[in-house]
Structure formats: C-alpha cells, structure tokens
Amino acid sequence: MKTKILLWSFAFVVANALATDKVEPLPTIILDDGTKITFLGITYGKHHEAPNYEAMGGNLKTGRWINRPNDAAVAWVKIEDAIHFPDFLLLASDKAEANGVAAAADRIAINEIRKGVEVEGFELQAYPRWDEQFHLRIYSQYGNGRLSDEKFLATNPLPAEIGNAIAERLPVTKTNGAITVTLTNLKGDVPAPPYVTPDPLIPAVRFGFDLKENGHAAPLWHLESVVITDAAGNFVKANKSFQDNDKMAKLYPFTRTPADDYRGYVFWPGLWPNESAWNVRLEFSTNSEVNPDELVMFTNLPVKQVTQQQLNEELTWQGGETNDSKAQIVEMKMKGVRLKMLRPLAVPDQSTPQLKFLSVVIHADADSGTAINPVLVQATDGTGHNLAAPFWITSSPVAGKSHLFQFQFPEPDVKTLNLKFALHRSRYVTFTVKPDRQ
Numbered sequence: 001m002k003t004k005i006l007l008w009s010f011a012f013v014v015a016n017a018l019a020t021d022k023v024e025p026l027p028t029i030i031l032d033d034g035t036k037i038t039f040l041g042i043t044y045g046k047h048h049e050a051p052n053y054e055a056m057g058g059n060l061k062t063g064r065w066i067n068r069p070n071d072a073a074v075a076w077v078k079i080e081d082a083i084h085f086p087d088f089l090l091l092a093s094d095k096a097e098a099n100g101v102a103a104a105a106d107r108i109a110i111n112e113i114r115k116g117v118e119v120e121g122f123e124l125q126a127y128p129r130w131d132e133q134f135h136l137r138i139y140s141q142y143g144n145g146r147l148s149d150e151k152f153l154a155t156n157p158l159p160a161e162i163g164n165a166i167a168e169r170l171p172v173t174k175t176n177g178a179i180t181v182t183l184t185n186l187k188g189d190v191p192a193p194p195y196v197t198p199d200p201l202i203p204a205v206r207f208g209f210d211l212k213e214n215g216h217a218a219p220l221w222h223l224e225s226v227v228i229t230d231a232a233g234n235f236v237k238a239n240k241s242f243q244d245n246d247k248m249a250k251l252y253p254f255t256r257t258p259a260d261d262y263r264g265y266v267f268w269p270g271l272w273p274n275e276s277a278w279n280v281r282l283e284f285s286t287n288s289e290v291n292p293d294e295l296v297m298f299t300n301l302p303v304k305q306v307t308q309q310q311l312n313e314e315l316t317w318q319g320g321e322t323n324d325s326k327a328q329i330v331e332m333k334m335k336g337v338r339l340k341m342l343r344p345l346a347v348p349d350q351s352t353p354q355l356k357f358l359s360v361v362i363h364a365d366a367d368s369g370t371a372i373n374p375v376l377v378q379a380t381d382g383t384g385h386n387l388a389a390p391f392w393i394t395s396s397p398v399a400g401k402s403h404l405f406q407f408q409f410p411e412p413d414v415k416t417l418n419l420k421f422a423l424h425r426s427r428y429v430t431f432t433v434k435p436d437r438q
Contacts, residue, residue: 029138029150033083037138040076040119044157048074050111050119058113066109066121073124073157075103075136080117088120089139091147091202092127094272099189100202101126101236101269102139126234128272130162163231165277167434174429179221179284181429182210186280188435192268193243204268205238205435211284224285224373224426226267228278238267270435281430285373294423295377296334301417303344303358311347311359337372337423338365344417358387358407360419374421376405382416 028038041051048066050058056078066074075090093100109121128134133155138148173182185208192204211218226238243266271278332339340363347357364372379387387407405419 029148031138031140031148032146033140035082035140036080037088038078038080039136039152039154040078042124042154042157043074043076045071048072048109048121050076050109050121053111053119056113056117056119058111058119063111064108066106066123068123071158073127074106074109075122075124075154076119077122077138078117078119082116082118084142087141089141090122090124091135091137091139092124093135093137094128094131095133095135097135098274099270099272100137101234101271102202126236126269126271127156129156129158129160129232129234132156132159160232162275165231165275165279165432167277168432170433172431172433174431176427176429178214179218179427179429180212180215181282181284183280183282183431183433184208184210186431186433186435187437188270189273189437190262190266193241193266202269204266205270206243206262206264206266207280208264209282220288221284221286221427223265223282225283227281227283228267228271229281230271230275230278232275234271236269236271238269240265240267242266273435273437275434277432277434279430279432281428284427284429285424291422293335296332296339296421296423298330298332298341298417298419298421300382301330301341301344301360301419303346303414303417306345306347311345334423336366339363339374346414356408358414358417360405360417361402362405362421363402364423366425373424373426374403375424376419377422378418378420379405379407380418381414382418387414387417 028036030036043049043051046068048068049060049063050056050065053063054060066072077088077090079088089102089104091100091102103122103124103126105120105122109119111119113119133153136152136154137150140146140148170186171182171184173180175181185206187206189203190206192202211221213221223240226240228234228236228238242264244263246263330341330343342361345359347359362374364374366372381387
C-alpha cells in the first residue's frame with residue numbers, strides 16, 4: 001500500500017479558541033524557551049518519510065526513516081532553535097479532551113537538516129481512530145516538563161470503527177500453564193502517581209489481581225508488563241507501578257491529597273473511556289532459580305565509543321537491519337529462542353566526565369511467540385573483572401523484545417565484554433474489560 005501523506009489536513013488551534021466558531025490555522029507554535037515547532041502532517045502506510053523534506057533542505061536518501069511490517073500512522077514535526085537536544089512527546093487526545101495517550105519520537109527518525117533545525121517522526125500507536133479529527137499537543141520532557149497550551153488539529157488518515165466488544169464481568173479468572181490470575185478490579189480515570197507524571201490528560205488505571213501457581217501463592221512470580229489494545233487497533237504498552245505513597249513521599253516529597261492515599265497497582269496511560277472494552281494483557285515473569293538449560297554466554301564483544309545521540313538512535317532497535325551499515329550484530333539460537341545483540345556501546349557520563357555508561361541492547365524472540373526476558377547473571381570485561389550490576393533495564397513496546405542493559409563504570413579502557421544471561425519465559429493472560437469510572 002502506498003504511503004498517504006496528509007499535508008492538507010492539519011491546522012493549529014489555540015486551546016482557548018476551541019469553543020469559538022472561527023479558528024485561524026497557524027502551523028507553528030513557539031514554546032516558552034523559544035523552541036519553534038511546526039506540524040508537517042501525518043503519513044500512513046509501511047514506509048514513512050517526512051513530508052516536504054527536500055523542500056526544507058534535507059536529503060531523502062540519507063534521512064532516517066520509519067519502516068513497519070504493517071500500516072501505521074506517523075506524525076511529523078519540524079523543530080527549530082531548541083536550546084536542549086529535542087526531547088519531546090506528542091500527546092494524542094480526542095477533541096473532547098476525554099483522555100490523552102503520549103507517543104515518543106522514534107529515535108531512528110530524528111533528522112538534522114542543518115544546525116538548529118531537526119525533523120522528528122512520532123508513530124501514533126494509539127489515537128482516537130474513530131474520530132475524523134483529533135488533537136496533538138507537545139510535551140517537553142526537559143527539566144520539570146511542560147505540556148503546550150496550544151494544539152494541532154490533525155485529520156485521521158484512516159477512520160476505524162470504535163468496536164462493540166463485550167466486557168467480562170469482574171472478578172474474572174484466566175489460566176496459563178500452572179499460573180492462574182484473577183483480575184479483581186479495574187478503575188479508570190484516576191490520578192496517576194504524583195511522582196511520575198504531572199500531566200492531567202494522562203489519567204491512570206488502578207487494578208488488582210490474585211496470582212497463584214498450582215493453586216498456591218506464587219511469590220516467585222511478578223508482574224512484568226501491561227499492554228492495552230482495543231477493537232480499533234490501538235496499542236499501548238503502559239507504564240506500571242506499585243503505588244505506595246507513604247514510601248515514595250520520603251524519596252520524592254509532594255503535597256498529599258485524598259486521591260493520593262492509595263496503595264496498590266496502577267498503570268498509565270489507558271485508552272479512551274467511551275470504548276465498550278479494552279483488552280488488558282498482563283505479563284508475568286519468574287524469579288525462580290536459574291535453570292542451566294536457560295543460560296547463554298556472549299564472549300569477547302568489542303566495545304564501541306559513541307555519543308549519546310548515537311546511543312539514542314539504537315534504543316529502538318527491534319532485531320532487524322540498522323541505519324548504521326557498520327553496526328555489528330551478534331546472533332545466536334538455542335532451544336527455539338533467537339537472540340541478537342548489538343555491539344556494546346560506551347557513552348560518556350555528562351554529569352561526571354570521568355565515568356562512562358556502557359550499554360548493551362539485546363533482542364530475544366521465541367519460536368512459539370512466548371516472550372523471553374533475558375536476566376543478566378554475570379558481566380565481565382576482557383580481563384575477567386566483574387562489572388557492577390545494571391542500574392537501569394528497560395524493554396521496548398513492540399512485537400518481539402529488545403532490552404537495554406546499562407552499567408556505570410570508571411574504567412575507561414574496557415575494550416571487550418563477556419555477558420551471561422538466563423532466558424526466562426513469561427506467561428500471559430488477557431482480560432477483555434471496561435474500567436469502572438472514578
């Protein structure tokens with residue numbers, strides 16, 4: 001299918017003007033710090049390039065573009081005069097502002113046309129697909145973060161039916177192997193934990209579940225991820241947390257309100273509250289002892305010195321081709337699991353120049369489609385010296401799994417790396433439910 005480009009379909013509207021009959025289209029906004037952002041339009045299809053890129057001075061052949069196996073919508077913006085490295089989210093919400101879902105820039109699709117001018121692409125995995133038009137707002141992640149008051153008005157590239165799924169009545173129980181999960185409650189449109197997001201357009205969802213293994217308590221299993229989908233094709237890998245404000249208030253002091261007095265699981269964002277049901281998929285992983293058959297070893301991995309921007313471009317890698325033709329990929333297959341790893345990258349610590357971050361991205365896919373969670377068991381340098389345990393581990397939100405393992409280390413001369421992983425298989429259960437409203 002040929003990619004559609006909706007250049008004619010956008011307008012820019014000021015929030016205060018939404019209630020009026022006359023709205024003047026203004027394609028550009030300027031943030032408080034002077035950053036100028038222009039909405040270029042939405043492309044739809046499998047291959048995505050920024051609209052009018054060459055007219056802005058770019059070269060299509062050398063640009064970093066987005067390719068997907070299935071049709072997707074990508075919103076494009078031009079960013080000028082940014083004081084800091086552009087680090088924005090696009091918040092997609094319906095015109096009633098009933099809910100908003102944030103989309104991060106695809107790090108592959110950050111293109112510098114010239115100094116001070118960049119073009120970024122945002123894949124819209126979740127937006128009100130049943131509406132002819134919807135809003136896009138800019139959220140700056142730098143510092144304390146800020147959501148723009150102004151909004152772009154975007155036209156839906158391919159409207160879809162909202163669907164009429166039948167919600168299951170809670171509590172409802174699902175089983176996967178020896179694991180049994182009972183979803184006991186799901187309450188939407190609640191405040192997100194105040195220490196994680198300041199934005200009121202991204203409400204949270206509180207939920208509770210009972211987890212058992214072979215009919216008994218399952219202390220060795222934990223909630224790994226939450227994914228929400230719907231009948232219209234929206235997809236969100238949510239942020240999840242166990243909210244304990246008494247504990248977090250000591251680390252991140254904030255003003256308490258009655259709504260904050262909650263202890264339990266929470267995820268954000270959800271989808272739109274007017275939908276008949278969401279599909280909520282819970283992934284559980286085990287902390288059981290490592291089985292020798294699950295161990296895999298990568299040895300003598302050469303370490304490459306890169307910049308922070310080069311690292312950012314690789315964090316969205318999904319195991320396929322990379323934009324860097326010189327990127328080295330190590331591959332291995334064992335017991336139905338395909339593993340790919342990018343060459344380890346060393347990045348200077350911007351706050352402490354004498355330290356470096358060492359980052360490793362590994363992609364794991366199972367033949368059966370079961371998720372594989374690599375657990376790092378040991379990491380040594382070329383001399384056999386043990387490196388510190390990772391201080392940050394994250395997973396990407398699309399099919400397959402890409403994991404980032406990152407170390408902070410003082411040794412500037414680490415040339416090679418040896419890594420031992422245990423490959424844990426996850427268990428999934430999916431509920432078709434409609435959240436209660438707060």
